[in-house]
Amino acid sequence: xxxxxxxxxxxxxxxxxxxxxxxxxxxxxxxxxxxxxxxxxxxxxxxxxxxxxxxxxxxxxxxxxxxxxxxxxxxxxxxxxxxxxxxxxxxxxxxxxxxxxxxxxxxxxxxxxxxxxxxxxxxxxxxxxxxxxxxxxxxxxxxxxxxxxx
Numbered sequence: 001x002x003x004x005x006x007x008x009x010x011x012x013x014x015x016x017x018x019x020x021x022x023x024x025x026x027x028x029x030x031x032x033x034x035x036x037x038x039x040x041x042x043x044x045x046x047x048x049x050x051x052x053x054x055x056x057x058x059x060x061x062x063x064x065x066x067x068x069x070x071x072x073x074x075x076x077x078x079x080x081x082x083x084x085x086x087x088x089x090x091x092x093x094x095x096x097x098x099x100x101x102x103x104x105x106x107x108x109x110x111x112x113x114x115x116x117x118x119x120x121x122x123x124x125x126x127x128x129x130x131x132x133x134x135x136x137x138x139x140x141x142x143x144x145x146x147x148x149x150x
């Protein structure tokens with residue numbers, strides 16, 4: 001971990017730029033180990049507003065017609081502010097790692113519980129529908145047996 005000290009000559013802007021450059025280098029090196037140097041590079045993307053990002057070719061993908069394309073992703077590390085920033089138009093809250101980490105855990109847990117509840121509801125409906133079909137089948141068999149007996 002890095003410990004940065006803000007001074008008169010080394011402010012948050014320079015600290016953020018340095019941290020982003022170091023983080024970008026770390027990410028590029030890690031991706032190059034997995035996907036190869038030839039498949040990882042800085043790229044320029046975007047429409048009217050171009051941005052520099054890390055590009056990685058993670059493989060190839062073949063469409064339904066049999067054409068093969070590069071399968072790629074981009075990554076753009078963002079340095080988060082440690083203090084609340086207030087401008088005329090908006091306020092950006094300070095980034096609290098523990099709070100956003102817990103928020104992610106809560107979100108994943110809620111989604112898993114929702115998925116489980118839907119699966120249980122579906123299983124109950126399937127069982128209920130199966131019981132109804134079995135009951136109808138049994139009733140029809142009894143009705144047929146009664147008709148044959150008459």
